[in-house]
Amino acid sequence: MQYFVKIAKSFSILLLLALTQVIANTNMSSSIIVVANEAHAATTSYSSNSDSSNATITKIQSINNNPPSLPAAPPAIIHRNTRAPTAIGGPTLNDPNLKVEQIINTGLKRTTSMAFLGPNDILVLGKETGKVHRILNGKILPEPLLDVNVASEAERGLLGIAIAKYEGNSNTQNGNTNANTRHVFLYYTQSGGGKDGDDEPKVSPAGTATTTDTANSTSPNTRNSGVDSVSPAGNRLYRYDLDLDNNNKLTNPKLLLNLPASPPPGREGTEKNHNGGKVLIGPDNNVYVGIGDVGGHRGRAENNPNGIAPDGTGGILRITQDGQIVANPPLGNDTIPLALYYAYGMRNTFGMDFDPITGNLWDTENGNTFGDEINLVHPGFNSGWSQVAGIWEAESKPGPAIGADTNNPPKYLVTFGGKGAYRAPELAALQTIAPTAIKFLNSGKLGKQYENTIFMGDVDFGNLYNFKLNENRTGLVLDGPLADKIANNIQDLKEGGVVLGQGFGVITDIQVGPYDGYLYILTLNGRIYRIIPSSSSS
Numbered sequence: 174m175q176y177f178v179k180i181a182k183s184f185s186i187l188l189l190l191a192l193t194q195v196i197a198n199t200n201m202s203s204s205i206i207v208v209a210n211e212a213h214a215a216t217t218s219y220s221s222n223s224d225s226s227n228a229t230i231t232k233i234q235s236i237n238n239n240p241p242s243l244p245a246a247p248p249a250i251i252h253r254n255t256r257a258p259t260a261i262g263g264p265t266l267n268d269p270n271l272k273v274e275q276i277i278n279t280g281l282k283r284t285t286s287m288a289f290l291g292p293n294d295i296l297v298l299g300k301e302t303g304k305v306h307r308i309l310n311g312k313i314l315p316e317p318l319l320d321v322n323v324a325s326e327a328e329r330g331l332l333g334i335a336i337a338k339y340e341g342n343s344n345t346q347n348g349n350t351n352a353n354t355r356h357v358f359l360y361y362t363q364s365g366g367g368k369d370g371d372d373e374p375k376v377s378p379a380g381t382a383t384t385t386d387t388a389n390s391t392s393p394n395t396r397n398s399g400v401d402s403v404s405p406a407g408n409r410l411y412r413y414d415l416d417l418d419n420n421n422k423l424t425n426p427k428l429l430l431n432l433p434a435s436p437p438p439g440r441e442g443t444e445k446n447h448n449g450g451k452v453l454i455g456p457d458n459n460v461y462v463g464i465g466d467v468g469g470h471r472g473r474a475e476n477n478p479n480g481i482a483p484d485g486t487g488g489i490l491r492i493t494q495d496g497q498i499v500a501n502p503p504l505g506n507d508t509i510p511l512a513l514y515y516a517y518g519m520r521n522t523f524g525m526d527f528d529p530i531t532g533n534l535w536d537t538e539n540g541n542t543f544g545d546e547i548n549l550v551h552p553g554f555n556s557g558w559s560q561v562a563g564i565w566e567a568e569s570k571p572g573p574a575i576g577a578d579t580n581n582p583p584k585y586l587v588t589f590g591g592k593g594a595y596r597a598p599e600l601a602a603l604q605t606i607a608p609t610a611i612k613f614l615n616s617g618k619l620g621k622q623y624e625n626t627i628f629m630g631d632v633d634f635g636n637l638y639n640f641k642l643n644e645n646r647t648g649l650v651l652d653g654p655l656a657d658k659i660a661n662n663i664q665d666l667k668e669g670g671v672v673l674g675q676g677f678g679v680i681t682d683i684q685v686g687p688y689d690g691y692l693y694i695l696t697l698n699g700r701i702y703r704i705i706p707s708s709s710s711s
């Protein structure tokens with residue numbers, strides 16, 4: 174499930190026909206690593222079986238009969254989204270010791286991520302404007318720090334931000350020689366024509382409906398189908414300098430990653446979703462970016478054994494702040510972009526964070542009509558998509574539970590010579606909630622019981638979730654109907670005691686205030702909330 178649209182699987186299935194593959198001839202020049210957009214063009218072709226009455230799903234065997242080819246992603250069926258609205262009276266919490274207060278209603282539409290610049294000083298991203306806004310003392314400044322051109326259909330747009338830690342005068346690494354400069358990393362779908370929203374299709378193809386935006390009606394840009402008027406330039410990670418001497422403008426863009434932003438060949442105009450979006454700076458000071466299968470890419474990064482080499486989709490990528498490959502990549506360092514992958518086998522993620530105690534990465538992942546996940550992401554983690562969603566075989570409806578046992582993974586998953594390792598989710602949801610941001614509260618300011626626990630948002634229910642970790646912090650403490658690590662539906666999550674709040678609307682980001690230790694929550698409709706103790710007077 175996504176922020177903006179939901180795609181139902183079709184009975185009609187696309188068959189992956191081409192069995193030949195060519196290692197994408199990618200380019201690495203100077204310090205910038207550029208993954209050529211659609212570098213693999215024409216190495217794989219897709220053909221639609223348009224007879225939807227054909228009840229038999231055929232998997233074409235490869236010539237050597239081992240292993241079977243996977244079906245490509247089904248064509249998209251667009252239907253109305255179910256984004257949760259913000260409650261009329263505002264969000265509420267289920268712990269009387271805590272309260273939620275609104276910091277600001279920015280009036281902005283489709284705010285995707287935020288980052289703290291200083292005390293009461295927050296940067297917020299506008300998905301479809303490409304603007305980086307500054308919220309200072311609860312007021313939005315009239316001038317954005319930056320305004321870039323974004324492709325903005327469906328889940329494309331200005332999606333992620335991370336600000337490098339300020340290391341003062343001693344920092345001469347990473348090109349950061351000026352004590353008054355900090356690096357800011359932005360991830361966005363760059364427009365191909367130099368204009369916001371220029372990917373909007375002029376005409377919808379016959380047979381596909383377009384959504385009307387109900388939950389946030391000022392923008393029509395929620396379509397997930399239709400051939401782009403102008404194809405996006407790419408899903409790109411840039412490093413900017415924050416110029417503290419010049420009104421905090423973002424300057425000196427340096428392109429670090431150029432990733433696919435369009436569906437694979439043969440699926441043009443089908444889907445504009447699964448671009449991921451979150452950017453993190455890890456405890457190792459490297460930059461981590463989550464990206465999904467980008468409208469149905471089906472290479473080996475998506476566990477298609479006969480697919481093309483990893484093309485920069487379907488995983489979590491890692492790069493230094495200068496745009497270099499990090500030493501000892503978990504899947505091997507002989508090819509780019511393979512050497513960028515920290516994790517793979519992911520349909521899409523809207524949330525990642527590092528455990529402040531162990532340094533382990535965690536993520537949320539989004540199922541289609543079933544199979545959301547919370548995962549512990551070790552280096553080389555394989556999440557199982559497109560063979561597994563949640564723990565279930567990824568077909569048009571949940572198949573057998575083939576992915577519940579980490580030690581006994583599905584046998585045809587791609588392992589990159591044994592370097593990649595499947596791990597079952599720490600929690601799988603059969604009924605999708607569309608999980609979004611995930612954040613560890615590395616502060617005791619909300620009480621000991623919340624310190625270093627996980628907070629998570631969603632799209633579909635407007636809830637804020639809270640999860641405790643087990644003693645060795647490799648899993649979640651789950652009780653009642655969640656004890657089997659499976660939530661069959663939203664009721665299981667409520668009965669399992671993990672719903673801390675409701676009425677938020679779509680939560681797109683969660684951060685811990687680095688100056689006050691409280692929990693800050695950003696919603697898609699431009700609100701920022703803060704969670705504080707009930708006893709607090711602020």
Ligand SMILES: [Ca+2]
Pocket residue numbers: 301302303304320321322323369
């Ligand atoms: Ca713009």
Ligand SMILES: [Ca+2]
Pocket residue numbers: 538546555556557558561562563597598
């Ligand atoms: Ca998974």
Ligand SMILES: [Ca+2]
Pocket residue numbers: 654655656657658659660661665
């Ligand atoms: Ca259960």
